Amino acid sequence: MDKIPHLAAVAALMASGTSVLAAGKLACADKSLLKNVAEANVAEVESCKLAVGKSANTGIRKFAQLMADDHSNGLTDDAKHKAVMVEFKTLSDGLFDNRYVKQAGAGDHEVTERLLKKTPLRQRVGTPQGLSWASLRRSPEPSSCWPSTAWSENEHDHTERSGRMEHSQVSANGVVLHVVTAGHEGAPLVILLHGFPETWQAWQRYVEPLLAIGWRVAIPDQRGYGKSGKPTSVRAYVLDVLADDVCALATALGAEKFALIGHDWGGIVAWHIAARNPGRVERLAILNAPHPASLLGFALTHPFQLARSAYVGFFQLPLVPEALLSANGFALLRASLTRTSKSDAFDAKLLGDYQDAWSEPRAIMSMLNWYRAMAMARPLSTPVEAPTLIVWGNLDAALEPGLADEALKYCARGSLCRVEDGTHWLHHEQPVRISAQLCDFLMHEMQSTKESQ
Known part of the structure; x- marks a missing residue:
């Protein structure tokens, strides 16, 4: 029996705790295609070569x-x-x-x-004073946040660092966003955007490195996530609306221009803003997020990617995805993170914090509405003028490596850095390496801007 009933098979597989990706593949209902997909994925992994650009x-x-x-x-x-x-x-x-x-x-x-x-x-401006390696080694145990004080030349003069993270609720574009900010108000602003199914905490280890090179940092829970507002209408999650949120947030923080770093859905929003509002985006860094104008065409001409993306079709169903994703203490959502990443990429505390966020009223429905609004999106093929860095984990279970090459075609000044051993969650797996790449990119572009002025 080559064909399997679509909804019944997907629901049964997801309810049993199988990953979202596997359920989506089964939704294709063609066993021979799935077999080819599995074989092709192995070939893809073997053929991917590390292509890290020179620093x-x-x-x-x-x-x-x-x-x-x-x-x-x-x-x-x-x-x-x-x-x-x-x-x-x-x-x-x-x-x-x-x-x-x-x-x-x-x-x-x-x-x-x-x-x-x-x-x-x-x-x-925005740069905390130096700490020493030896002082870190003397610390009895590392904390999840960097120290909130810094040493001055006078060892008795302890001043509060501007890098302390502050949580606030900001009204932007008709929705209240929970935003974490750090750094001096006069410093250039960089906004970091998370993807599905994460919150601002996806970027918490990147705050200090960005402060250290002179940036002010803002990380929102995007609409529908965490402690941010959760409109009920699907139309409230159209790509243009999501982009308006970020632009309005930057305005509320007093920044006409800003840099963007985005992963997954956060990257898709960042792509759209950079194409739609070129005068506002100074620099753009993307982690494993396809360009919105390339995704559909690539999927239709690459059956393996189409199979990988089948879960998006399942998310269009009413009520059923909410029920399955919430079942057994959000076991399926947890598995979508831990089963598609390297071991220890997500620790128990972070998973617990995410589960708290998923438990917020209307959270799962709102997160799924991002996918349900995709049909209403109007992606732009306008070239991105801002200097752009694409960092791509080649072992992504949901997105083919070829999507990175397609995205690069939309960049007037773009570069692509492939992480051969990185999955979709490379920013959790390799925070030292990825933060160094991002800081290197932002520092170089900042220096280039100063020299041109």
């Missing part, structure tokens, strides 16, 4: 990598992340010259301590 600032990249490789013994991932980004910051600030970098890289942490005590720190 705009190779010194920073090499030093951050050196710290990550040579000095991580005995440190937890959080402490390692802190230490690498602290040293990344001090180098980018020009605190060390080459001989000091070599000494610190060779393991002489006393040099770092000496420099931090004797060298005047360069003050810059």
Whole structure:
């Protein structure tokens, strides 16, 4: 029996705890096609080659990598992340010259301590003062957030850092958005946009690195998610409306121009804003998010991608997706994260926080309405003028690597960095590497802008 009843098969498979992607593939109802998809996916993975572009600032990249490789013994991932980004910051600030970098890289942490005590720190809007590797190693246990105070040249002068994360409710485009902000109000603004089924916490480990290179950071729970407003109408989730939310948020924060970083659905919204509002977006970074103008055409001409995207069709059904995604303590949503990522990408606390967000009234319905409004979207094929970085995990279970190449065609000044061993959730799996890439990109573009002025 080659054909399987569409809804019954999908519902049964999803209810049994199988991943959303597997259920979507089965919804294609063609067993031979599914077999070909599985075989092709293996071939794709084997053929994908790492194509990381040269760093705009190779010194920073090499030093951050050196710290990550040579000095991580005995440190937890959080402490390692802190230490690498602290040293990344001090180098980018020009605190060390080459001989000091070599000494610190060779393991002489006393040099770092000496420099931090004797060298005047360069003050810059949005940039916290330096911390030392040794001070991090002395910490009894790493916290999930970076320290909220910094040391000045006077060790007794403890000032509150502007980088403290603040939670607020911001009215924007007719909806109230829960937004996390950090950094000086006068610094250039970067807005980070999460995807399905996450919240602002998808980006929480990226706040400090961005502050360290001089940016003000804003991370909203997008409409329908977390503690943000959840309109009931499907039309309230049309792509233009979602883009208006972000532009209105930037305006509310006093920024006419801003940079965007987006993953998954957050990336799709970011693509649309960059094409529709070129005068407002200064820089654009995309993580595993197809360009909205390319997705449908690519899926129709690539049956493997069409099969991978079949779950989108299932989400169009009324009520049934809500019931299945909410069943057994949101087991299917949790599985959609943990079964398509590397082990330990999502810890128990983060999954628990996400479950709390999914439990908010109307949350699941609102999250699904993003998919239900896709048919009303009017994607733009206008070239994106802002400098653009696409970072793509080649082991994405839902999106083929070819979508990254298609997206690049819409960029007037774009670059593509493939992460061969990264999945769809690469920003959780490799936060040190991805934050270094993003910071490198933003620093280079910021310097280019200053030089052109």
